[in-house]
Amino acid sequence: MGVKPHPGFFVMQRLMDIMASSHTSFMDVLEASRTRRGGFFRNLTLATMADGPDVRTIILRAITADGLVMFTDKRSPKYDQLQHDHRAAIHAYDPHAKLQVRGYGQCMLKVGEQIPPNYLHDAMKRPEDYASISKPGSMLVTEASVEMNKDDAPNNLAVILFRPHLWDVLELHVEGHRRFAWGLESGEWVGSWRTP
Amino acid sequence: MGVKPHPGFFVMQRLMDIMASSHTSFMDVLEASRTRRGGFFRNLTLATMADGPDVRTIILRAITADGLVMFTDKRSPKYDQLQHDHRAAIHAYDPHAKLQVRGYGQCMLKVGEQIPPNYLHDAMKRPEDYASISKPGSMLVTEASVEMNKDDAPNNLAVILFRPHLWDVLELHVEGHRRFAWGLESGEWVGSWRTP
Numbered sequence: 041m042g043v044k045p046h047p048g049f050f051v052m053q054r055l056m057d058i059m060a061s062s063h064t065s066f067m068d069v070l071e072a073s074r075t076r077r078g079g080f081f082r083n084l085t086l087a088t089m090a091d092g093p094d095v096r097t098i099i100l101r102a103i104t105a106d107g108l109v110m111f112t113d114k115r116s117p118k119y120d121q122l123q124h125d126h127r128a129a130i131h132a133y134d135p136h137a138k139l140q141v142r143g144y145g146q147c148m149l150k151v152g153e154q155i156p157p158n159y160l161h162d163a164m165k166r167p168e169d170y171a172s173i174s175k176p177g178s179m180l181v182t183e184a185s186v187e188m189n190k191d192d193a194p195n196n197l198a199v200i201l202f203r204p205h206l207w208d209v210l211e212l213h214v215e216g217h218r219r220f221a222w223g224l225e226s227g228e229w230v231g232s233w234r235t236p
Numbered sequence: 237m238g239v240k241p242h243p244g245f246f247v248m249q250r251l252m253d254i255m256a257s258s259h260t261s262f263m264d265v266l267e268a269s270r271t272r273r274g275g276f277f278r279n280l281t282l283a284t285m286a287d288g289p290d291v292r293t294i295i296l297r298a299i300t301a302d303g304l305v306m307f308t309d310k311r312s313p314k315y316d317q318l319q320h321d322h323r324a325a326i327h328a329y330d331p332h333a334k335l336q337v338r339g340y341g342q343c344m345l346k347v348g349e350q351i352p353p354n355y356l357h358d359a360m361k362r363p364e365d366y367a368s369i370s371k372p373g374s375m376l377v378t379e380a381s382v383e384m385n386k387d388d389a390p391n392n393l394a395v396i397l398f399r400p401h402l403w404d405v406l407e408l409h410v411e412g413h414r415r416f417a418w419g420l421e422s423g424e425w426v427g428s429w430r431t432p
């Protein structure tokens with residue numbers, strides 16, 4: 041427990057065993073899978089509560105002590121949904137390791153001056169993602185009619201901060217599937233094996 | 237409209253344009269992406285309503301006129317969640333075409349004698365997926381204690397039939413993102429371009 045794996049061992053040892061060894065090792069694997077090219081934790085699927093569930097791919101921008109950082113347009117359905125109900129689930133699947141990682145938690149939303157300058161700076165590398173004149177998802181008259189106003193982009197940016205209280209890892213394996221959970225109990229992360 | 241693309245054109249034409257050309261073409265692309273090796277529609281992410289949203293990877297077994305077919309263990313959280321609330325969303329992302337497909341709809345559940353024999357036969361190629369003695373997700377005393385009773389597998393099988401009323405396709409592209417929706421209106425599928 042608590043022994044930090046050397047990155048060189050990642051191919052030698054099953055990812056699942058590293059992720060179950062300590063919560064710190066678990067988070068190290070997530071961060072490595074976020075920053076590595078082609079890593080399975082670069083993009084997440086974010087599920088929210090709407091009229092029924094809603095779900096979409098989103099880029100994971102950072103993992104911090106405050107939570108997992110994602111960007112969106114504050115006029116998007118997901119921002120609206122998270123304002124009404126903070127509960128969310130995130131999901132990622134690594135087809136190579138046959139590993140599914142899920143997190144359950146709540147989302148904090150930040151807009152305008154609440155947004156740290158480094159996040160604003162990162163997001164404004166692609167202002168066109170936050171600059172459509174019409175609200176994301178709204179109907180267009182023709183295919184080519186997306187009008188932009190890049191000056192509005194900083195004002196349309198919202199930062200989503202996902203704070204998990206439960207993680208669930210499922211490993212599919214020919215010798216038998218395995219499931220492991222990390223749950224936050226009175227401020228401590230407690231791990232347990234589960235029926236897969 | 238309604239012109240069925242020859243599979244040989246898939247690499248010549250952008251997938252998004254085929255999917256927007258007619259609802260039949262759209263469903264043809266989904267079926268081709270389900271059956272093709274490495275296709276992006278073989279596995280889906282299924283989102284459901286629990287205490288907050290829940291989400292997991294699931295194998296898409298068939299696309300029929302009745303809906304999209306998936307298998308599960310009837311003791312699993314997703315079965316329980318869908319029994320309480322039929323609403324669901326499905327999600328798939330093709331990292332090569334940078335294409336996200338989402339479907340919104342309701343799930344029908346079938347167990348025991350309601351399950352068509354061909355689905356039962358398919359599922360029982362891997363009875364161990366429905367044969368754990370303890371309920372999926374329940375806590376285990378140790379890592380190696382998953383006990384099986386394969387005789388119970390047919391009885392634990394449930395078929396999920398997802399019936400969509402709305403599809404949303406998002407294409408990420410350097411020349412500008414595009415979004416297209418297919419919505420069921422009085423029994424007819426109506427397509428429209430949306431703000432991406």
